[in-house]
Amino acid sequence: MRLQEALLAWYRKNARPLPWRGEKDPYRILVSEVLLQQTRVAQAIPYYRRFLARFPTLEALRDAPLEEVLKVWQGAGYYRRAENLHRLAQAVERLPRCFAELKRLPGLGPYTAAAVASMAFGERVAAVDGNVRRVLARLFARENPSPKELFALAEGLLPEGEDPGVWNQALMELGATVCLPRKPLCPACPLKAFCQGQGNWERYPRPRRREAPEERLAALVLWGAGGVYLERLSGRFRGLYGVPLFPEEELADRAKAFGVAPRYLAEVLHALTHRRLRVKVYGAPWEGVGEDPKGKPLPKLMEKVLGKALPLLAHAGVVPFPHAKPHGVEPR
DNA sequence: AACCCGGGGAC
DNA sequence: GTCCCAGGGTT
Numbered sequence: 498m499r500l501q502e503a504l505l506a507w508y509r510k511n512a513r514p515l516p517w518r519g520e521k522d523p524y525r526i527l528v529s530e531v532l533l534q535q536t537r538v539a540q541a542i543p544y545y546r547r548f549l550a551r552f553p554t555l556e557a558l559r560d561a562p563l564e565e566v567l568k569v570w571q572g573a574g575y576y577r578r579a580e581n582l583h584r585l586a587q588a589v590e591r592l593p594r595c596f597a598e599l600k601r602l603p604g605l606g607p608y609t610a611a612a613v614a615s616m617a618f619g620e621r622v623a624a625v626d627g628n629v630r631r632v633l634a635r636l637f638a639r640e641n642p643s644p645k646e647l648f649a650l651a652e653g654l655l656p657e658g659e660d661p662g663v664w665n666q667a668l669m670e671l672g673a674t675v676c677l678p679r680k681p682l683c684p685a686c687p688l689k690a691f692c693q694g695q696g697n698w699e700r701y702p703r704p705r706r707r708e709a710p711e712e713r714l715a716a717l718v719l720w721g722a723g724g725v726y727l728e729r730l731s732g733r734f735r736g737l738y739g740v741p742l743f744p745e746e747e748l749a750d751r752a753k754a755f756g757v758a759p760r761y762l763a764e765v766l767h768a769l770t771h772r773r774l775r776v777k778v779y780g781a782p783w784e785g786v787g788e789d790p791k792g793k794p795l796p797k798l799m800e801k802v803l804g805k806a807l808p809l810l811a812h813a814g815v816v817p818f819p820h821a822k823p824h825g826v827e828p829r
Numbered sequence: 830a831a832c833c834c835g836g837g838g839a840c
Numbered sequence: 841g842t843c844c845c846a847g848g849g850t851t
């Protein structure tokens with residue numbers, strides 16, 4: 498048990514003071530864990546505060562319209578998380594108290610269910626996130642450990658008679674602050690005496706790279722009375738709002754469907770992890786009634802698209818919104 | 830187990 | 841540009 502004591506002693510001294518540290522309210526723990534899915538701590542913190550200020554309880558979240566939930570989530574990314582959280586609030590009266598049942602809730606996989614079960618309810622279950630995966634891969638010198646193997650290794654490390662929630666957090670904290678992906682601080686590591694990957698950290702876990710293929714899209718900015726045409730997006734960015742976005746080759750069909758003759762305005766590049774989006778932005782005056790995009794939850798890509806299109810449309814003689822001033826984009 | 834999905838930001 | 845973040849879901 499010396500390894501456990503070493504890590505816990507280190508954690509007590511070095512744990513970062515995060516807003517959810519020591520939190521016992523299961524709902525608040527749930528919100529923090531969902532926000533932290535594939536999201537860095539520093540980015541999640543302001544959303545955590547904002548979300549709980551607006552939706553302090555499961556009931557408050559349940560009674561809120563989805564659009565408002567998305568609005569609070571705007572900018573955090575992975576908007577399905579917000580949808581799932583909202584669905585979850587409407588599906589259960591209160592949060593289930595064990596890992597197996599938590600895992601059945603929408604948006605809760607093995608990691609989040611284990612995190613909530615251990616931190617909120619003290620269940621003795623290992624939470625394996627990206628940090629823990631890296632720590633364990635190095636500690637046990639595994640190049641490509643499977644989720645099953647990682648879970649078994651993590652279970653084996655769970656200390657007796659200690660708070661499993663604290664232990665899980667300690668392991669993650671080590672990965673987040675010492676056992677770093679690129680430049681691990683091995684000399685400062687409390688587990689260096691136990692680490693089988695010492696000196697070969699770059700082998701564990703073996704990095705696997707995937708190429709991000711390019712996707713060619715077109716966006717159509719239609720300017721009518723009162724603003725631009727916005728629709729609820731489906732597929733990518735599902736749940737948020739934006740101008741029509743579609744494969745480039747569909748431009749003619751879409752323009753015809755709207756009865757407009759679009760002209761090319763600009764090109765926007767947007768990189769996701771697995772795709773590089775190359776978006777040609779087209780604009781056209783439009784007969785319909787548009788909206789002010791300011792009040793809608795928009796993904797970053799749409800902010801880029803509108804940021805380029807609106808000043809150019811203004812230049813083309815369409816009346817812009819007061820706030821849609823050209824910011825740095827000079828029309829030519 | 831393998832693969833797909835997806836926003837953002839640090840570097 | 842690359843990498844990966846306190847992953848989830850489907851096949």
